[in-house]
Amino acid sequence: MAVSSNHFLQSAFIPRKSHVITWNNLNYRCGFVKKTRFTVLGCTSVTHKVQSFDKRVETLLNSVKWDDKGLAVAIAQNVDTGAILMQGFVNTDALATTISSRKATFFSRSRSKLWTKGETSSNFINVHDIFLDCDRDSIIYLGTPDGPSCHTGAETCYFSSVSNFVEDHKTEKETLAMTTLYSLESTISERKAETLTQTDGKPSWTKKLLLDEKLLCSKLREEADELCRTLEDNEDRSRAASEMADVLYHSMVLLALKDVKMEDVLEVLRRRFSKSGIEEKSSRKSHS
Amino acid sequence: MAVSSNHFLQSAFIPRKSHVITWNNLNYRCGFVKKTRFTVLGCTSVTHKVQSFDKRVETLLNSVKWDDKGLAVAIAQNVDTGAILMQGFVNTDALATTISSRKATFFSRSRSKLWTKGETSSNFINVHDIFLDCDRDSIIYLGTPDGPSCHTGAETCYFSSVSNFVEDHKTEKETLAMTTLYSLESTISERKAETLTQTDGKPSWTKKLLLDEKLLCSKLREEADELCRTLEDNEDRSRAASEMADVLYHSMVLLALKDVKMEDVLEVLRRRFSKSGIEEKSSRKSHS
Numbered sequence: 015m016a017v018s019s020n021h022f023l024q025s026a027f028i029p030r031k032s033h034v035i036t037w038n039n040l041n042y043r044c045g046f047v048k049k050t051r052f053t054v055l056g057c058t059s060v061t062h063k064v065q066s067f068d069k070r071v072e073t074l075l076n077s078v079k080w081d082d083k084g085l086a087v088a089i090a091q092n093v094d095t096g097a098i099l100m101q102g103f104v105n106t107d108a109l110a111t112t113i114s115s116r117k118a119t120f121f122s123r124s125r126s127k128l129w130t131k132g133e134t135s136s137n138f139i140n141v142h143d144i145f146l147d148c149d150r151d152s153i154i155y156l157g158t159p160d161g162p163s164c165h166t167g168a169e170t171c172y173f174s175s176v177s178n179f180v181e182d183h184k185t186e187k188e189t190l191a192m193t194t195l196y197s198l199e200s201t202i203s204e205r206k207a208e209t210l211t212q213t214d215g216k217p218s219w220t221k222k223l224l225l226d227e228k229l230l231c232s233k234l235r236e237e238a239d240e241l242c243r244t245l246e247d248n249e250d251r252s253r254a255a256s257e258m259a260d261v262l263y264h265s266m267v268l269l270a271l272k273d274v275k276m277e278d279v280l281e282v283l284r285r286r287f288s289k290s291g292i293e294e295k296s297s298r299k300s301h302s
Numbered sequence: 303m304a305v306s307s308n309h310f311l312q313s314a315f316i317p318r319k320s321h322v323i324t325w326n327n328l329n330y331r332c333g334f335v336k337k338t339r340f341t342v343l344g345c346t347s348v349t350h351k352v353q354s355f356d357k358r359v360e361t362l363l364n365s366v367k368w369d370d371k372g373l374a375v376a377i378a379q380n381v382d383t384g385a386i387l388m389q390g391f392v393n394t395d396a397l398a399t400t401i402s403s404r405k406a407t408f409f410s411r412s413r414s415k416l417w418t419k420g421e422t423s424s425n426f427i428n429v430h431d432i433f434l435d436c437d438r439d440s441i442i443y444l445g446t447p448d449g450p451s452c453h454t455g456a457e458t459c460y461f462s463s464v465s466n467f468v469e470d471h472k473t474e475k476e477t478l479a480m481t482t483l484y485s486l487e488s489t490i491s492e493r494k495a496e497t498l499t500q501t502d503g504k505p506s507w508t509k510k511l512l513l514d515e516k517l518l519c520s521k522l523r524e525e526a527d528e529l530c531r532t533l534e535d536n537e538d539r540s541r542a543a544s545e546m547a548d549v550l551y552h553s554m555v556l557l558a559l560k561d562v563k564m565e566d567v568l569e570v571l572r573r574r575f576s577k578s579g580i581e582e583k584s585s586r587k588s589h590s
Contacts, residue, residue, distance in 0.1 A: 070468045087375055087389055096384020096481040101375055101440040113468060144464035145479035148452055152389040154460050154479050164436050172442050176432035180358045180401060191433035191442050193384040194568040198575050231530035238526030238549070242519035245556055254560040258553055259570040261526070265546055268533055272542040280482040282547040287486050 071113055075106050079151040083123075088153040090118045090131065090139050090163065094280035096193055099139060099163035100131065100171045104153060109144075116141045118155045137161035158281075195276055198263065202270045223267045230271075234264040359401055363394050367439040371411075376441040378406050378419065378427050378451065382568035384481055387427060387451035388419065388459045392441060397432075404429045406443045425449035446569075483564055486551065490558045511555045518559075522552040 078086055084106070090099040102120035104112070108128050111119040118139035119130040132138030141157040164171040172191040192200060205220040223230040237260040244254040266276065366374055372394070378387040390408035392400070396416050399407040406427035407418040420426030429445040452459040460479040480488060493508040511518040525548040532542040554564065 066470070067468060070470060074464060074467055089377055089386060089389065091384075091386060091479075091481070094482045096379075098377060098379060098386065098442055101377065101435065113464065143479070145460040146462040146464065147389065147459040148454055148456070148461070149459070150462070152459070154386055156479055156481070166436055168436070171435040171437070171440070172433040173436070174434040174438070176362060176401065176434065179362055180355060182354070182358060191379075191431070191444055193379070193444070194382045194572040198571055201575060227533055231534060234530055235523075235526055238523055238553075241553060241556060242522055245515055245559060246519060251560055251562050251566075254557065254562045255566040255570050258557060258562065258567045259574065261549070261553055262567065262571065263575075265526075265529060265549055268529060269542065269546060271533060272539055274539050274542045274546065278539075278543040279546045279550065282543050283486055283550065284482045286547065287489060287551075 071110060074113075075110060077150055078106075078109070078146065078153075079149060080105070081151065085121060085123070086151050086153055088118075088120060088155055090155045090157065090159075092277075093142050093156045093158055094284060095196060095277050097170050097196070098172060098191065099159055099169075102131075109153070112141055112144065112155060116157075118157060131163065132160060135161070135165070137163060139163065195262075199266060199270075199276055202267055206270050220267060223264070224271060227271070230264065230267055234261070234268060237261045237264050359398060362401075363398060365438055366394075366397070366434065366441075367437060368393070369439065373409060373411070374439050374441055376406075376408060376443055378443040378445065378447075380565075381430050381444045381446055382572060383484060383565050385458050385484070386460060386479065387447055387457075390419075397441070400429055400432065400443065404445075406445060419451065420448060423449070423453070425451060427451065483550075487554060487558075487564055490555055494558050508555060511552070512559060515559070518552065518555055522549070522556060525549045525552050 080086055085103040086105075086109075087101065088104040088108075089101045091097065092099055103123060104119070105121040105128075108119045108121045111117075111128060111130070115130070117130050117132065118141050119128055121127070122129050130138070138160045139155060139157045140160065141155045143156050145154040145156065146152070147154075162169050164173075166173075168188070168190065170190060173188040175189045175191075178189060190196075190200075202220055202224075205218060206224050209217075209221050209224050217225065223233065237257065241254070241257040241261050243249065244257050269276065269279070368374055373391040374393075374397075375389065376392040376396075377389045379385065380387055391411060392407070393409040393416075396407045396409045399405075399416060399418070403418070405418050405420065406429050407416055409415070410417050418426070426448045427443060427445045428448065429443045431444050433442040433444065434440070435442075450457050452461075456476070456478065458478060461476040463477045463479075466477060478484075478488075490508055490512075493506060494512050497505075497509050497512050505513065511521065525545065529542070529545040529549050531537065532545050557564070557567070
């Protein structure tokens with residue numbers, strides 16, 4: 015249904031193209047908007063569509079198995095690296111707010127109020143999707159953080175290793191909970207720092223590669239070739255996994271020299287590839 | 303302190319080499335064990351060491367900020383892929399059990415008892431390390447699962463996408479919460495399945511690569527070369543990230559053809575590289 019132009023809005027809010035606005039309790043999707051104050055042209059009623067979206071959100075919220083305090087666990091996870099950034103609790107309002115705002119929002123049990131991660135620090139967590147578990151009482155906010163997620167300034171809130179503590183390791187260093195790829199990245203980064211400060215002793219293989227770009231590039235080309243040969247020569251699966259591990263490791267040493275994080279690479283992949291298949295078109299374009 | 307041989311144990315338990323056993327309220331670490339029933343040779347008292355380990359575990363357990371029900375949140379995460387496998391709650395006993403058994407153990411709120419994930423399904427989660435968050439009321443069990451972690455048979459418990467539901471996608475398919483790398487892996491795997499069933503239409507770039515091993519290997523060698531050139535020709539960081547994305551993508555298409563998962567590759571890397579620097583020795587060995 016097209017509505018007549020020149021409706022007066024009750025607020026000074028001028029919607030962007032395709033924004034949904036509410037007027038007289040009806041929702042309109044605005045195509046072309048004439049940017050005169052209080053004047054909106056070319057809006058189409060989308061009340062039915064908006065209502066059914068709201069209805070679905072309501073159905074979803076009702077399907078959550080809230081605990082006796084009306085809460086469920088919410089875990090914020092970095093969509094690119096998989097790092098668990100923080101964990102909080104949500105009530106109905108917090109989850110509804112996150113669905114609409116796409117900023118990870120929680121219910122503070124100590125302050126009995128909603129809070130959006132980043133509202134004071136500006137380190138928002140931009141939520142790409144939300145997942146419920148099989149019992150519908152635990153939630154993942156899968157997103158990208160604008161900065162460190164911990165109030166201490168750490169990248170994530172999980173930096174106290176139990177094994178470091180109970181096994182009485184004499185290190186004062188805090189260790190972030192890291193999965194294999196980022197643990198390797200961290201090791202390479204430490205070796206890189208050591209190449210600047212430690213010049214004595216027999217250098218490790220990683221340090222040799224970091225100090226000799228010609229060797230590194232020669233090895234990386236060789237490893238890529240060996241990975242290809244696992245396909246060309248029909249070698250077994252374990253050989254392919256091992257050669258891919260070599261490719262990854264040598265590539266990551268190169269990335270360390272270029273000051274590029276695996277997270278940056280994964281962001282490129284995420285932007286390039288999507289479920290819709292857009293990826294393949296753009297990939298074809300860039301490779302044709 | 304070395305103790306005399308031929309002590310009689312109060313149980314039929316014959317310890318393995320270097321196992322700690324308790325006899326007359328003292329702890330012994332057993333080096334050589336003669337495998338005669340009830341006979342143990344070559345044990346050394348380690349009471350002091352064991353006590354101080356226990357003391358540290360006790361200190362750690364006391365440092366957790368248990369809620370009013372004596373519980374804290376525990377999240378099990380795959381150390382290689384970063385996938386959040388499941389989430390439960392722990393009390394003091396559950397956490398202590400996990401520390402000693404290295405099998406992810408929880409407290410069931412509905413059954414009011416401890417349960418070790420896998421005790422009925424045999425799909426244990428082998429815990430490599432445990433991390434506490436900054437508030438010490440949330441825990442990560444970082445480990446490797448022996449099989450699917452969800453009682454439904456799914457790899458993880460998180461397969462209900464909120465955006466799929468509220469945006470009314472007409473798909474019945476459940477979507478696992480996947481980070482970028484595994485989402486790409488899943489897309490490539492879908493394209494591979496399609497190459498077997500769909501022969502009409504213009505194939506996507508991924509399908510072209512899957513169907514033409516020569517093209518794939520030629521592209522992979524080319525991308526590795528281009529990544530090297532970002533270092534050799536001092537190209538900018540974004541170029542390096544983009545070329546690494548190309549290397550990863552083409553490598554993953556090759557892995558799909560070889561039926562190798564990124565998880566297998568990361569397992570190789572985890573076994574090869576460790577914080578102790580063993581990695582670099584073995585790496586030197588394999589490359590010298």
